[in-house]
Amino acid sequence: MSQTVDLIRTLKLQSRVFHDFGSPFYGGLMAHIAADVEADGAAVPLFAPWAGADMRRLVADAVPLRIMGALHARVLTGEDRALAAVFPEPGRPADPDAAWPAVREAFVRGREAIVEFMAHEPQTNEVRRSACLLPGFLTVAQATGLPLRCFELGASAGLNQNWDRFSYRLGEAVWGDPASPVFIDTDWQGGRPPLPEVTVLSRAACDRRPVDLNDDAERLRLIAYLWPDQFERLDRARAAIALAQARGTTVETADAAAWTARVAAPARGAATVVYHSVFWQYVPPEGQAALRAAIEGHGASATADAPFAWLSMEPDPADFARLQLRLTMWPGGEERVLADVHAHGQWVKWRG
Numbered sequence: 001m002s003q004t005v006d007l008i009r010t011l012k013l014q015s016r017v018f019h020d021f022g023s024p025f026y027g028g029l030m031a032h033i034a035a036d037v038e039a040d041g042a043a044v045p046l047f048a049p050w051a052g053a054d055m056r057r058l059v060a061d062a063v064p065l066r067i068m069g070a071l072h073a074r075v076l077t078g079e080d081r082a083l084a085a086v087f088p089e090p091g092r093p094a095d096p097d098a099a100w101p102a103v104r105e106a107f108v109r110g111r112e113a114i115v116e117f118m119a120h121e122p123q124t125n126e127v128r129r130s131a132c133l134l135p136g137f138l139t140v141a142q143a144t145g146l147p148l149r150c151f152e153l154g155a156s157a158g159l160n161q162n163w164d165r166f167s168y169r170l171g172e173a174v175w176g177d178p179a180s181p182v183f184i185d186t187d188w189q190g191g192r193p194p195l196p197e198v199t200v201l202s203r204a205a206c207d208r209r210p211v212d213l214n215d216d217a218e219r220l221r222l223i224a225y226l227w228p229d230q231f232e233r234l235d236r237a238r239a240a241i242a243l244a245q246a247r248g249t250t251v252e253t254a255d256a257a258a259w260t261a262r263v264a265a266p267a268r269g270a271a272t273v274v275y276h277s278v279f280w281q282y283v284p285p286e287g288q289a290a291l292r293a294a295i296e297g298h299g300a301s302a303t304a305d306a307p308f309a310w311l312s313m314e315p316d317p318a319d320f321a322r323l324q325l326r327l328t329m330w331p332g333g334e335e336r337v338l339a340d341v342h343a344h345g346q347w348v349k350w351r352g
């Protein structure tokens, strides 16, 4: 019984997160699912693989995201038309209360497919985080006056490797290719960031379990994990996927520590930047130590004509709920907090 209590608490917590992060449809639907589990309803069998799991494991496994992703996938594949009819669409208001009876029926009708979807570890790639990383890249380019060699860790599908090929509006400032199919605006607070032109000499990325954009099922899963009432976010992700496919963007299957040590040593005539977003927390402590050693080792070998930078968009170690953009540049090696940032890139508070 206490295990079900943990599941219900986790679902209710996620309902608030959906509301806070701008998905009222999912927020309302998740509240219905929590109530359904409380009443021993149709959703309960879908959580069978987590029977006995405490809240910590339910959150770590992102179980609430899995069930929503599974529903969204049923809509995207066209396999459940009754469900699609109550899901949000541009121009059609999303009403979670009106949708709930159809969702409950979808749990019964699509049980096998939903359980199958939920067995996979969620994999997301948030394109708007490029708006948070961008001022870090600009700071490195401005400070060094050199082209950049970019290495992304935990890149998922690798969409943010194309950060310099997007078009940005950072409050009043604009940067990037105005003709880009990927447009990102963010609520920029604070002074202007440096806005130099940047040349990216090379780009590479790793992930221990990359999303293969050329695999239809994996691409669909990536989209399914987006929230269906966030139309702009969906459009942006689709445009970034198309751009990545057109550019042949790839992600190597590798552990970040070994990969960084192997490929990201500083090189003369360019600024080498190792960067990551919302990745560090997924690396166990011994992996974090190995990665830090690899990065600091490269930093120690950096010179004025072969500088090295570590750029990260990660939770503040002192307060996990706050995300920060941090930059360390070598020679020197002093860490700076450049900005406080929203987890999905909705705002940037620039400290620059």
Ligand SMILES: C[S@@+](CC[C@H](N)C(=O)[O-])C[C@H]1O[C@@H](n2cnc3c(N)ncnc32)[C@H](O)[C@@H]1O
Pocket: 123, 124, 125, 126, 127, 129, 153, 154, 155, 156, 206, 207, 208, 209, 210, 254, 255, 256, 257, 276, 277, 278, 279, 282, 283, 287
């Ligand atoms: C929450 S996702 C973030 C993806 C992307 N950076 C973004 O901001 O959209 C975290 C990613 O880190 C990857 N990851 C976790 N541990 C890793 C490791 N030791 N080496 C490489 N990738 C890892 C996961 O597979 C996952 O794709």
